[in-house]
Amino acid sequence: MKICFVLGTRPEIIKLYSLIKYCESKKIKYFIIHTNQHYDKNMDGVFFKELGLKKAKYNLGIGSGSQGDQTGRMLIEIEKVLMKERPDYVFVQGDTNTVLSGALASSKIKIKVCHVEAGLRSYDREMPEEINRIIADHVSDYLFCPTKKQADISLKEGISKEKIFVTGNTIVDAVLLVGKMSDKKSNVLNKFNLEKSKYFLLTCHRPSNTDDKSNFESIISSINDICEKEGVKCIFPMHPRLNNKKSFVNKFKNIIITDPLGYLDLLKLQKDSKMIFTDSGGIQEESCILKKKCVILRVNTERPETVRVGGAVLLREISTKDIFKKYVLLKNKKVKWYNPFGDGKTAVKIFKILNKN
Numbered sequence: 001m002k003i004c005f006v007l008g009t010r011p012e013i014i015k016l017y018s019l020i021k022y023c024e025s026k027k028i029k030y031f032i033i034h035t036n037q038h039y040d041k042n043m044d045g046v047f048f049k050e051l052g053l054k055k056a057k058y059n060l061g062i063g064s065g066s067q068g069d070q071t072g073r074m075l076i077e078i079e080k081v082l083m084k085e086r087p088d089y090v091f092v093q094g095d096t097n098t099v100l101s102g103a104l105a106s107s108k109i110k111i112k113v114c115h116v117e118a119g120l121r122s123y124d125r126e127m128p129e130e131i132n133r134i135i136a137d138h139v140s141d142y143l144f145c146p147t148k149k150q151a152d153i154s155l156k157e158g159i160s161k162e163k164i165f166v167t168g169n170t171i172v173d174a175v176l177l178v179g180k181m182s183d184k185k186s187n188v189l190n191k192f193n194l195e196k197s198k199y200f201l202l203t204c205h206r207p208s209n210t211d212d213k214s215n216f217e218s219i220i221s222s223i224n225d226i227c228e229k230e231g232v233k234c235i236f237p238m239h240p241r242l243n244n245k246k247s248f249v250n251k252f253k254n255i256i257i258t259d260p261l262g263y264l265d266l267l268k269l270q271k272d273s274k275m276i277f278t279d280s281g282g283i284q285e286e287s288c289i290l291k292k293k294c295v296i297l298r299v300n301t302e303r304p305e306t307v308r309v310g311g312a313v314l315l316r317e318i319s320t321k322d323i324f325k326k327y328v329l330l331k332n333k334k335v336k337w338y339n340p341f342g343d344g345k346t347a348v349k350i351f352k353i354l355n356k357n
């Protein structure tokens with residue numbers, strides 16, 4: 001069996017980690033194609049280093065671009081590598097442009113596509129990710145769905161039952177594998193002068209929040225006000241998409257900005273925070289796994305499980321009023337925590353399925 005992992009962004013490295021490690025432990029032949037959709041050291045290299053991953057065999061150097069430009073260039077370059085290497089399976093994870101290109105390139109030259117985290121739907125086609133998910137799922141040969149809900153969605157869309165498997169989400173594998181290391185090694189609280197349970201964590205990178213001036217200002221000013229009322233600070237590791245907004249955010253005295261952080265620090269920050277504010281998909285899942293309350297800075301989500309658990313709330317609108325309202329609601333809520341995303345053995349389950357087939 002020869003496997004190819006196509007990855008390109010921060011969450012894909014984290015969520016393919018346990019599968020890559022599984023290949024190493026079982027001596028399964030594999031190689032990585034890195035599109036370099038993310039390329040800054042703190043969006044890319046830091047994760048390879050912290051997770052002990054070998055360098056990608058192919059770095060495509062695609063970088064940033066418009067939706068079509070970035071996706072198109074990836075498609076061309078991924079196909080070239082796949083024609084040369086002819087792996088048996090290509091793994092893609094999630095919903096980025098890297099996923100769309102990897103899935104399309106492989107399916108067109110009849111290499112089996114394995115989609116990890118398949119079947120998610122926000123039903124919001126304004127998001128590029130929703131288009132990527134739908135196409136990736138429909139050209140995939142194996143849909144590895146985190147929960148039964150995504151398997152049902154895939155079935156309803158007419159995808160054949162034989163291709164659909166419920167495996168849990170590899171994010172649980174990552175949190176369990178890296179969590180202890182993070183506790184031991186991360187010094188992030190000291191570094192930013194933070195005290196356990198006395199700070200908030202904010203991350204925000206969705207175009208609907210970052211590129212809409214009014215939405216972004218509502219998010220920052222409301223969280224700053226909540227900090228003021230609670231007498232705490234909020235740490236905000238800023239995605240590079242927000243580089244031109246640093247001076248604006250700096251005006252809010254309760255928000256501590258920093259460049260993107262490594263995974264050990266981010267897990268530690270989540271674990272010890274008072275509450276999390278985020279529009280990140282991965283952090284929605286991690287906060288639930290870590291039993292941390294989370295205000296989702298979106299009006300919809302493809303991950304409704306965390307809301308169902310009760311530990312997360314969605315907004316009705318991106319406004320200061322609603323963010324404050326949802327914060328208070330969640331703060332006063334008693335949550336019966338459980339983890340809907342699996343037991344941390346998703347990589348093992350996925351390879352069991354491939355071996356059987």
Ligand code: UD1
Nearest residue numbers: 009010037038039040043064095096097098128129240241
């Ligand atoms: C992408 C994914 C999104 C995912 C996110 C994870 C798509 C359509 N979007 O969004 O689903 O949640 O990754 O973080 O695939 N930039 C840098 N350095 C980098 C990377 C990006 O400066 O290393 C800046 C560039 O200005 C770039 C912008 O960030 O134009 C956006 O990057 P891009 O990869 O297009 O989208 P993300 O917002 O990162």
Ligand code: UDP
Nearest residue numbers: 011014237260261262263266280281282283
């Ligand atoms: N993350 C990180 N450092 C940061 C921000 C996020 O290590 O500064 C991790 C986070 O813990 C999660 C993943 O990156 O595992 C989420 O990535 P992101 O929010 O960029 O993408 P999404 O999950 O929304 O696609």
